[in-house]
Amino acid sequence: MIVVGVDAGGTSTRALAWDDTVRVVVGVGRSGPGNPNSSGHDLARLNVLRAALDAAGGRADEVTRLAVTMAGGSATGGALDGLAAAAAAAGLGCPIDIEPDLLGAWFSGCSEEQGVVLIAGTGAVAATIVGGRINRLVDGAGWLLGDDGAGFWIGRRAVHDVLAAIDGRGPDTALTDLVLARTPQLASHRDRPGDPRRVALIEHCYGLRPVQLAGFAPLVVQSVGDPVADRILADAADLIESTARAALVGVHESSPVVLAGSVAGLDSVIRDRLVSLLGDRARLASDGVVGATMVALRAAGRPADEATRVAMGVPPERVQGQP
Template sequence: MHNFLAVDAGGTSTRAVLVSPSGTCLGYGESGAGNPVSRGFRGAADAVLRASRKALGGSARPVHSATVAMAGASLAQPPGLLLEHLREFNPAQGITIESDLLAVFYSGSYHDAGHALIAGTGAVAARVEGGRLAAVADGAGWLLGDSGSGFWLGREAVRAVAAALDGRGPGTALTEGVLAQLGLQADPAVGASGRTGTLQQLINAVYGFMPVQLSRFAPRVFDVPADPVARDIMDRAAAALAGTLLAVGGGGPGGPLVFGGSVLTKGAPVAAAVVEEVSLRRPGARPVPVLVHDGVAGAAVLALKRHGIAVDAIVFGRIASSLAALRD
């Protein structure tokens, strides 16, 4: 029997699954971050290899093919190091690099047309037609975009705390959570810089991070949903994400809508607000999104579809149930 290796190489972790032609997941493995944009191709290739070995039970037994879903930047320049690593599994039909956006979409649907909105560390929306990406909005990174993402939320949280500490903005319950996460103690004394000790410590600590690492403060926004400042941040994030989705024609007819990424799957207020915002901007639309936590099931769907194997409701359900059993 020909089995397929499918990998979802994400920014936080990498997940691999060995799947049969009938959609039964036979092995599963995880490793660290596998996004070549943030880890570099060597780090990403190593993560993919470790997860794949675990999915195959530690052996290098041959597979029919390997499908790896990665950040879009990888598609324009196939990572040779990754291909070299995966050749140890001797894939008879080669190695295919797919978009991580498609993997997330297919984790929520087996149909070949629809829309996906993903808000994790970054934020991006896609329209899928004929099993391919027809349009993409945002996903431009922290400097040019990623509006409403985990990075964006975290940046707005620390900005709000800084503004509260120097009087530019209202007091906020975010202050306690952010300071605690940084291990900082309140120090109201004004130093030589003219700033309070608390604010100076905050500035020093935050500028010690890489910009994208500000995403670690996003959960603090969800911790205090009744706080007016946190609520405003969530509302603005939802408005930005709705705009991104609408830019690719999402929210109306045209197939299923899939939401992915922790901002949407764990931040229920934001997901609900995105739906509400889309409904307001597109009269008559009331999207009902499917929430998915990662793209590994979709990577398995892609592995089968790209080799001419039909994936219907039964096969899709088998992938989901057998994968869930392996993860338990």
């Protein structure tokens, strides 16, 4: 029997087909953005289906389960408009499950059924896992109301502190030159009072989608040693640690904690703080498409143990000392 897992992301979609009879990877597929929240249902459906069919190759009629993991999967009502009908028309007439990317991240990092998964990338969210299902969420409230300490939070804080430095409201910082180097200069500042750097930066940032401020976050890591950058990272670490601690309440102390996302994996005080908190309980999420395929196996009622996860191409090492 063959199952297919699809990791539907905001910029790209990847799929993996697994033959559970002979326990080998049948194929992998890749396509464009597959998240309906950012790309719309039509484009997302097209790319999810394209990646899945690419992975299955000429064996689409043998696929018995398809699982799709995506950010906000639970918010879509467990469906991607028109996917089932389009899949059936293309030869994929199997049951389809749509799950949050948190579950895919969890099963990409371990095969156990109890613990905590923490994603800290552009946003930040943690979840407790009970019986292989998401039981409770912490944060993940989005850039306006939450995602504390994540990429958007760090990037916005960087721009805020640069503006404060330009105004004289805050200390000088090495971030100023780095942030301004990413800021297109205005053709004319005529009739615009104030420092032209300030005017250009404000206008540029208000022209972005708010979440795009996360693009400034790597500059903060690049500026380690600068007191302002160090303070931003320390404050972000406090917030992410707080999210992790809240998620750990009531969870057995031996249960694993899977860490995912660019911020959680940063070689910085954030990662150091998480490792100090978690010790050898920490696991790094590997490839989200492996997690999605593990979800598909579980939905099909097939074993999805550690040996299976490793056979899909995941190194068996645990995270010890540091991710």
